[in-house]
Amino acid sequence: MKNILLLTALSVSVASFLVSATTKEEDQYAYIDTPVKEQPSDLLDDDSDGVINARDLCTTTPEGSELDNDGCEYFIDSAQTLGLRILFTNNSYFINPVFKTQISNMASFLDEFPETSIELQGFASKVGQADKNLILSENRANAVRSELLKNGVEENRVTIVGFGDTVLDEKGSDEFSHAMNRKVVATVIGYKGEVKKEWTIFTKIGK
Template identity: 60%
Template sequence: MKTAILPLTILLLASNMASAESDTSSDEFEYLETPVAEQIDDLIDDDRDGVINARDLCPETPLKAEIDNDGCATYVKTEQTMQLHILFANDSSNINPAFLSQIRSMAKFLKDYPSTSIELQGYASKVGNHKYNQKLSEKRAQEVQSALINNGISHSRIQILGFGDTNLEELGDDEVSHAMNRKVVATVVGHKGSVKEEWTIFNKIEK
């Protein structure tokens, strides 16, 4: 009986293999090309502000800036004031070295606010000839102007005005009042707009 089962088993296996080979011929499908998406708008966000290029009115927004719906940053206007007050010896336009740090600080301030200009107002005490004092006050302002230029400030941003011995703040006739009136003064107001930053999950708290 065993010898009869073995040939039958082999016959069945051969039959199954033949049918499997015949079935593979029918497993053929028509090739479909991958569809290409037609992108109408530019969905790229070059400045990474969360607003796509297609509707970004400010395409170069600084990183971390708080923006509006048009992709434009929010700016906060700041204002700073710098004063210059330099005193001179009697009948002299030489700048005392003690005031050179003031001039350097003013030069740095003018560089930080490049759209500003400065008016140097020179004064003289009520000692001596009025016409002479007028020229002396102008010369003092010119010396401060030269010092600012030497610190990198353009000549076009500096104006000079000499008041001589007029418009004085100290009206006394004593030596202290005269000393306070031998001066060059200036007040500069600088305006600047800084970007308001937006909090994100990547912000770090300063420790």
């Protein structure tokens, strides 16, 4: 019986010690309120792409396109190439009207791909003096440049270079070879962005 009373008294003493130990001033902690999450005020999704306006950096994404974390569509670059080849008569830089369509098409191409520019390369046949052929090749390139500018192409997007008779496609000395070497040529490559479509259960997978 004495042992029971002794154990009871000891338990009460320990409990009292623990209560007093946990209520000391140095063991008290300041109460911290539960953080409140800031909710964006604009929860609308104007382009219906699943990204709210508050987070959407591209608010006009095409319907069904695959998106990145900022709500912008992915693009696939597909290269398109357009060439220009204009022939001239001997000792002339007059552009035959038959080539005006080529120039017009090139102007439209440059308008469609505003990030591109073009270098017009002028050439001459191996007839006459080399120094005069160099000037002639530059005049031919400048003539084509002028026509492009008339079709709305900006000046800073068109440069010219004359090679004279130093570069010949046709090595012969006949009239056909000379005619093929009196020319202005150019090639432009543009990249048109195609939207990458979002995968759905109806998407076909290549075999």
